[in-house]
Amino acid sequence: MLPFVDALVAPYCLELVGDGAPAPAEKLRPLIDVREAVSRASQDIRLSFCATSSQEAKRITDGVTNLLLAKGSKLDEAIWSTMEETSARLVASTDMEDDEDITWLSTRWATVHQIAEQAVQCRGYMPKIDNVSPLTSLIMETVACLEKMLSQKSARSSFPDQSLGFLFLINNSYFIWQQLYPITSVLESHMLALARKIDNYIETYLQLSWAPAEFHKTYTAQKLWKVPDPKLRRRLRVAVIEKVIPSFTKYLEYNNISPSRITPHDLMDMLQELFEG
Numbered sequence: 001m002l003p004f005v006d007a008l009v010a011p012y013c014l015e016l017v018g019d020g021a022p023a024p025a026e027k028l029r030p031l032i033d034v035r036e037a038v039s040r041a042s043q044d045i046r047l048s049f050c051a052t053s054s055q056e057a058k059r060i061t062d063g064v065t066n067l068l069l070a071k072g073s074k075l076d077e078a079i080w081s082t083m084e085e086t087s088a089r090l091v092a093s094t095d096m097e098d099d100e101d102i103t104w105l106s107t108r109w110a111t112v113h114q115i116a117e118q119a120v121q122c123r124g125y126m127p128k129i130d131n132v133s134p135l136t137s138l139i140m141e142t143v144a145c146l147e148k149m150l151s152q153k154s155a156r157s158s159f160p161d162q163s164l165g166f167l168f169l170i171n172n173s174y175f176i177w178q179q180l181y182p183i184t185s186v187l188e189s190h191m192l193a194l195a196r197k198i199d200n201y202i203e204t205y206l207q208l209s210w211a212p213a214e215f216h217k218t219y220t221a222q223k224l225w226k227v228p229d230p231k232l233r234r235r236l237r238v239a240v241i242e243k244v245i246p247s248f249t250k251y252l253e254y255n256n257i258s259p260s261r262i263t264p265h266d267l268m269d270m271l272q273e274l275f276e277g
Contacts, residue, residue: 027082035075036111042068076115083138085111137185143190146176147197166205167225173198176230202239219270226277232277233247241271 045064116135127137150172159165181201184191209218227233249264 007020028079030077031079031082032111035072035079035115037069037110038068038072038075039055041048042072079115083116132148133186139180139183139187140190143176143180147173147194161221163205163209163222164225166201166208169225170201170205170232171227171229172234173201174229178229189213202236205236205240206243210240215244215248223274224277225275225277228277237272237274240274241268 017274042065045061045068075267112135116133116138127134129137150169154165154169154170157168159168173194177191177198180187180191180194209222227236245264245268248267
């Protein structure tokens with residue numbers, strides 16, 4: 001196991017970049033798995049020799065335990081550096097890792113949490129957010145930067161339609177919310193704030209797109225706009241239907257018009273085709 005630890009940590013000590021370096025998420029999995037294996041081995045050795053009073057056995061146990069602690073420290077350093085690299089890359093690219101990585105990481109929360117606590121004590125990491133754990137602070141700092149950059153990108157980008165800019169914010173903010181869902185328990189207040197922000201984006205999008213505009217013009221322009229997530233796509237369709245259909249029905253009733261070319265039911269069927277891309 002010990003030579004394997006050295007071989008695993010070596011690439012991070014050399015700071016490989018470019019084509020020779022794996023992506024941060026690919027680094028974290030083996031590092032954390034081996035770190036947990038080293039920790040279990042250390043515990044097993046202590047338990048195996050705890051009943052032995054032999055001085056020789058104690059000497060061997062202490063030697064192996066100290067060696068495992070040293071290897072564990074190397075792994076901790078590599079893990080923390082990789083987590084900081086992941087955070088920096090996410091902010092630089094505004095592109096989250098695959099949600100499977102976040103789900104997997106949430107199952108190793110105890111290990112990563114311990115490493116983050118050690119980072120405060122031994123590596124000089126200063127959490128920017130008070131009253132939360134160092135790991136939670138790092139995640140919240142990263143997410144806050146992502147949200148800010150998405151907002152700036154939406155404002156700076158020359159979207160052909162302002163509504164498309166808000167759909168961009170809805171898609172990406174919802175994607176961030178999905179990534180954080182496996183660790184909702186430690187980010188509850190932030191998750192609620194992000195959910196409210198998504199609600200506000202959706203309401204603004206509805207007002208811009210479907211309240212003042214002519215239906216056919218808006219429908220034709222937005223039919224091929226894409227919402228990748230099925231749940232979010234259904235949610236937006238329902239929101240548009242609830243915005244459009246009652247207004248259309250009231251318009252027909254107020255003007256005493258009998259629908260000839262298109263009925264409210266036909267309209268609903270059309271709106272079910274939105275956001276497929």
